Amino acid sequence: MALLKSFKSIFLSLPGSRQKKDIFAFTLCFFVATAFWFLNRLNSNFTTTLSYPLEISYDRESYTFTRKLPDKLNVNISGFGWKILDKMYGFHKEPLTLNNESIFRNNFLSAKEIMPVLNQSFNEIKINSISPDTLYFSFDKRLVRKVPVILSSSLEFKPDFGLSGDPRVFPDSVIIEGASSMVNQIKSIHTKKITKNNLHEDFTLEVKLDFQEKQGIKISHTTIKIHFPIDEFIEQKKQIRFTRLNFPEQFSSDSTIPEFCNVGFRMPAKKLNEFSSDSFRLILDYRFIDPEKQIILPLVEHLPGYIHDFTIINPSIINVKDRNYR
Template sequence: MPEPKKYHLIVGSVVVATLFWFSVTMSGAFKAHFNVPLAVANLPEDMAVASELPEEVEVTLEGSGWQLLFLSVSHQMKFVMPGNRLSKSRTIQLASVMRDAMELPSGLSVVSAYPESITVDVDRMITKTVPLRYPVRELTFKPGFGLSGEVQLSPDSVTLQGADRVLDGITSWPIETKSYKDLSLPVLDVLPVEDSLGSLVDVSPATVQLTIPVEQLADMEFTEVPVEVQDVPDGKEVLLANATVSVYVRGGVNTLSNLEDTDFMAILDYARIEADTSGMIDPRMNIPAGVTLLKIEPEVIRYTVRQDEDR
């Protein structure tokens, strides 16, 4: 068995020899594969990309082992495809373009790329504004509570910028859905706008404010709601058996406390009266937002139509 001092010398010699071998070896030429993020820049101002492009491309580089090792650790590579020559759709040979466009350290070169080629479709850039849509995933309330108004988004629309053929069929834009359960208080939340088309479409703004008005619910009666006949032609007069109706509604406590009889309206359309043969008709109710109609009394209103001798 070697003496302790000789043992340390042997180990040290092996380590030095290994490091020397590794250093010499890494100075030689190697090939390595890298996944590189892909982007398109410097398109003509009035043009936009109209086809889905891969987020990354695989490139094979050749160079010294040290350089390739540094690149694999630093993750600093990206491929920005020059778009200043893309005035129309064309097929790009990736390896050829990457040799010219990628900024690589001296001594590194592009050997190949996968996919070998990609087709870049371009089209006229347009801007359009579309309403937001919010498909509620789940909305529940604690007993005795409910909506006291409409669920609102602010802003209620977004501005889209992209290629004409991409935006042509888009009539609305989604936001991220979220569940709200057992609510007893109003909700004020900020939700991100969906990025469903990735780099093809720029969406602004990126977030919207969601308001869900929640109150304790109550039932209330309004006994002197006026009845109005609309679109009565000249020379006609409609006499009503009831000038007012009673309305039973449900809504938030605070909402109901601020309402009066005149905030409601029972409407009779003359066109329906003219088509009716029974002499009675159910009114169309105009009620404030955030209020649910439970019942009206009477349910139908008797009427008489006569010539207006004063006209």
């Protein structure tokens, strides 16, 4: 009312006050008449279609839906205008919650099963029809699984440089959860391919996982960090003592079978202080003797992963029959 008086005083203060008074009176009467007409019409019966929010209640720990759940129902209703107006714009428009075991038994809910729940929400309003009249569902048992992350990369290095160890992935595995039929098909998750050239020093980067999210499938991480240890590789030549295994007793004092072997390899410069002749073993195992040629090939055991291009220089073949070697 105060607002109307303020509007009136401003309007009448303008030039041509007589005409303004007539216009103001007409306008006021028009709006009052319209308001009374509208309020009177709300006492009449109306038919309209209302889009009503929908919520499906289910055990989220045990099941997951593989197709997007419907979130609205189109409800055709009839009733007094006041009631319909309240349903359309009122403050009590809570979602319609459906909780029915037939969802998991039949994979659908028919109008016959939905209508009783709707009638409780639409008090004093007649429900003529709903659309869609049947709700279809696609669901599966929920499964949580841990799978490894697989690195996909193409790396090129400067001359004499290379990986001094395995790349370190953080985290090295991820958790996936969702429909069991889909989760069981995922054995691992690959990274997006990493391509780097002319490498000569360590580097760490963040990379996305090559995984397309699907309906009902969640993943704990979408990106991971990877550290690549890179070093210059130094050429080495060492003399390593043979370890004899399973030799007959008559060979125990045979000095013609060599005790040492010359080997060559490349290793990271950072590992030089850690390396010793005990870092790996060269084995002569009599069980693997070639019965026809009477020769034994040396075997390498526990060779560190950072050693590249390992070569047995001499002797590479042990001739047991003639007690000589080459």
